Amino acid sequence: xxxxxxxxxxxxxxLTGLCNWAFAEQLYIEKYGATEGTPTNSGFVFxxxxxxxxxxxxxxxxxxxxINDLRIVKxxxxxxxxxxxxxxxxxxxxxxxxxxxxxxxxxTRGIYxxxxxxxxxxxxxxSGGHVRMxxxxxxxxxxxxxxxxxxxxxxxxxxxxxxxxxxxxxINIDKFADSFEVSPQFWQKVNELSRKLLLVExxxxxxxxxxxxxxxxxxxxxxxxxxxxRRGLGLFLNxxxxxxxxxxxxxxxxxxxxxxxxxEITDESSIYDEAVETYIREKHAYLREHKTEDExxxxxxxxxxxxxxxxxxxxxEYHSQPDPDIAQVTTTSGLKVLMxxxxxxxxxxxxxxxxxxxxxxxxxxxxxxxxxxxxNKIVLFYETPGEKRTNYRRFDTKKLPEILDxxxxxxxxxxxxxxxxxxxxxxxxxxxxxxxxFISGFSVSAQLEQRLIQLMGNKx
Numbered sequence: 001x002x003x004x005x006x007x008x009x010x011x012x013x014x015l016t017g018l019c020n021w022a023f024a025e026q027l028y029i030e031k032y033g034a035t036e037g038t039p040t041n042s043g044f045v046f047x048x049x050x051x052x053x054x055x056x057x058x059x060x061x062x063x064x065x066x067i068n069d070l071r072i073v074k075x076x077x078x079x080x081x082x083x084x085x086x087x088x089x090x091x092x093x094x095x096x097x098x099x100x101x102x103x104x105x106x107x108t109r110g111i112y113x114x115x116x117x118x119x120x121x122x123x124x125x126x127s128g129g130h131v132r133m134x135x136x137x138x139x140x141x142x143x144x145x146x147x148x149x150x151x152x153x154x155x156x157x158x159x160x161x162x163x164x165x166x167x168x169x170x171i172n173i174d175k176f177a178d179s180f181e182v183s184p185q186f187w188q189k190v191n192e193l194s195r196k197l198l199l200v201e202x203x204x205x206x207x208x209x210x211x212x213x214x215x216x217x218x219x220x221x222x223x224x225x226x227x228x229x230r231r232g233l234g235l236f237l238n239x240x241x242x243x244x245x246x247x248x249x250x251x252x253x254x255x256x257x258x259x260x261x262x263x264e265i266t267d268e269s270s271i272y273d274e275a276v277e278t279y280i281r282e283k284h285a286y287l288r289e290h291k292t293e294d295e296x297x298x299x300x301x302x303x304x305x306x307x308x309x310x311x312x313x314x315x316x317e318y319h320s321q322p323d324p325d326i327a328q329v330t331t332t333s334g335l336k337v338l339m340x341x342x343x344x345x346x347x348x349x350x351x352x353x354x355x356x357x358x359x360x361x362x363x364x365x366x367x368x369x370x371x372x373x374x375x376n377k378i379v380l381f382y383e384t385p386g387e388k389r390t391n392y393r394r395f396d397t398k399k400l401p402e403i404l405d406x407x408x409x410x411x412x413x414x415x416x417x418x419x420x421x422x423x424x425x426x427x428x429x430x431x432x433x434x435x436x437x438f439i440s441g442f443s444v445s446a447q448l449e450q451r452l453i454q455l456m457g458n459k460x
Contacts, residue, residue, distance in 0.1 A: 028062035028063045028098070029061050029062035030062075031062070032062050032063060032098075032102045033062075034059060034060060034061045034062065035059060035060045035106060035109060036057065036059045037057050037058040037059055037109065037113045038057070038113070039055040039056065039057045040054070040055055040056055040057075040113070040116055040117050041054045041055050041056075041189075042054070042116055042117050042118070042119050043056055043115070043116030043117065043118075043119055043120055043121065043122070044119075044120075044121035044122070044133070044138050044186070044189065044190075045067055045070075045116070045121070045122050045124070046121070046122065046123040046124065046176075047070055047124050047126070048124070048125060048126050048175055048176070048179050049175060049176040049177065049178065049179035049180040049181065050179055050180070050181045051181060051182040051183055051185075051186045052067070052068065052070070053183055053185050053186075054185070054189070056068060056116055058109050058112045058113040058116065059109065060102075060105050060106055060109045063098065063101055063102060063105060064105070065105055065108060065109050065112065067112065067122075067124075070124070072112070072122075072124050072130070073105065073108060100333075100334055103332070103333040103334065104333045104334045104335060106333065107270050107331065107333040107335055108335070110270045110272065110273075111270065111272055114270075114272055115132065118135065119135040119138070119193055120132055120133060120134065120135060120138070121133035121135075121137070121138040121142065123167065123171055123176065124171075125170075125171040125172055125175070125176075127172060129170045129171045129172070130170060130171065131165075131167050131170050131171055135193060135197060136197060137165070138190065138193065139190055139193045139194040139197055140194065140241050141165065142190075143190060144161070145161050145162055145165075146180070146182065148161035148162075149161075149162075149177050149180050150180075158177055159173055159174070159177065162176070162177065164383070194234075195231070195232070198231055198232035198233050198234040199232040199233055199358075200231050200232035201232075202232065203232045203233060203358075203359050203362070204232070205229060205230060205231050205232070206229070206230040206363070206366060207227060207228065207229040207230070208227075208228050208229075208370050209225050209226070209227050209228075210224070210225060210226050210228060210370065210373045210374060211224050211225040211226075212224070212373055212374055212375075212376045213226060213372065213373035213374070213375075213376055213377055213378075213379055214376075214377075214378045214379065214397060214400060214448070214451070215237070215373075215379045215381070216378070216379070216380050216381065216438060217240075217381040218381065218382060218383065218437045218438070218440075218441040219437055219438040219439060219440060219441030219442040219443065220441050220442070220443045221443065221444045221445055221447075221448045222238060223445055223447045223448075224447070224451075226238060226373055227239070228366065228369055228370050228373065230362055230363065230365075230366040232362075233358055233359065233361075233362045234362070235362065235365050235366055235369065237369070237381075240390075241390070242369075242381060242390040242392065243362075243365050243369075243390075253281060253282045253285035253286075254285065254289075255282075255285035255286045255287075255288055255289035255290070256286075256289070257282075257286065258283075258286045258290075259279060259282040259283055259286065261279060261306070261307075262275045262278075262279055265279065265307060265308055265309065266308050266309065267308045267309055267332050268309070268332075269307075269308065269309040270309065270331070270333075271307075271309060271310070271329060271331050271335070271337055271339075276307065276309070280300075280303070280339075283299075283300065283303050284296070284300065284343050285343075287299050287300065287343075288343045293342055293343075296341070296342060296343065297324060297325065297341040297342050300327070300341045300342075301313060301315075301327055301341055304327055304329050304339060308332075309331055309332050309333075310329055310330070310331055310332065311330050311331060311332050311334075312329075312330040313327050313328070313329050313330070314327070314328050315327060315328070316328045316338055324341070325340065325341055325342050326338050326339070326340060326341065327339050327340075327341050369392075372394045376397055377394040377395060377396065377397060378394065378395040378396070378397055378399065378400055378403075379392050379393075379394050380392060380393050380394075380395070380434055380438055382433060382434040382437045382438070383437065391434070393431070393434060395424055397455065399423050399424065400452070400455070401452060401455075401456065402423055403420055403423055403424075404444070404452075406419045406420055406423065407420065407438070407439055407442050408442075413439065416439050417432070417435050417436060417439060420435050420438070420439065421435050
């Protein structure tokens with residue numbers, strides 16, 4: 001009996017709390033209204049590991065932000081602060097604080113909408129964390145993570161593939177891996193994005209099929225023949241992107257004219273609005289052409305301070321010291337963002353001197369790999385943590401039998417790694433990671449055994 005009374009009391013308390021929260025949220029919707037964004041088919045959204053199909057509409061409803069019907073930002077005192085727990089927390093804020101919170105959330109809503117429109121990806125965790133992925137990460141790195149999650153590899157290896165991108169600092173990667181799910185729409189959009197980023201339509205393709213060479217990817221032997229293909233500005237081997245992407249930079253302003261601030265930039269603008277970004281880019285270009293680097297930094301500090309949507313500008317503190325290259329900009333909505341005061345002058349000068357053609361660079365990479373395979377070399381592919389590319393090293397095929405004997409021996413892992421490095425005559429830091437992946441993921445096929453027999457026979 002006591003249990004039933006307690007149970008009913010607890011249920012009533014919980015339901016009352018939920019009703020209070022729903023009432024408070026509805027109340028703030030009535031007071032602060034709602035902003036319904038423009039639906040977009042661009043971008044990618046995941047919620048607790050499950051892909052959310054497009055289109056996406058980012059909206060602010062009262063003091064919360066939604067993508068479709070998913071509440072991605074609960075009411076907070078500041079978008080970077082922990083969520084407020086219930087409606088009563090909001091009621092304790094002053095009208096001025098709630099008004100400021102509304103402006104912050106409206107700016108944040110615009111940021112989500114803008115980056116989805118640029119084909120960025122978001123992984124949201126229902127506990128509150130999220131990851132924002134560059135379009136290149138979505139197109140080329142995320143599919144590799146998916147392959148690991150759906151493979152029969154050990155759980156530790158699956159999670160290590162996710163940790164390469166530091167996502168474990170922001171979301172629950174165990175929940176992400178356990179609940180992961182995508183739809184045919186996801187793969188269709190990824191393929192379209194991949195072709196767009198690599199400029200396939202503009203630069204076309206080139207392909208060669210080669211029946212020589214010995215390819216190992218993270219220790220796993222790939223059966224030949226090998227299909228080497230250049231798709232636009234990307235190099236693929238057996239349908240896997242293995243070369244760095246050659247990214248065409250946007251057209252830079254020539255810096256001939258000192259731009260005036262556009263009239264559409266107001267105190268309601270976001271620092272990420274197209275008009276603001278274009279103005280900042282043109283201002284940098286002008287100062288780069290007509291001022292020294294120190295003069296450019298001082299001038300850009302004043303430029304940020306003159307923006308109507310900026311409330312305060314100060315130098316960013318780094319190790320308790322002001323950083324002359326970075327400004328911390330506080331917008332009128334309360335957001336704090338770091339902005340560069342200096343152009344990458346040295347980098348741009350190098351690019352201008354080199355004047356390399358992107359397709360020529362892609363062609364050279366394609367021809368280099370074709371040549372390595374036609375020379376019947378061992379090619380060891382490996383991933384470097386933190387890099388969005390696949391590396392490879394080539395070695396003489398004569399070393400292959402001795403390498404395989406060492407890997408299949410009863411030696412300890414460390415002894416194998418040391419011995420294989422000696423065989424390859426490579427003691428570099430990159431070699432250590434390459435050899436570790438080679439030994440950890442080592443697997444062979446019947447084809448390799450047949451080819452080894454043929455290789456040894458030819459030597460005799």
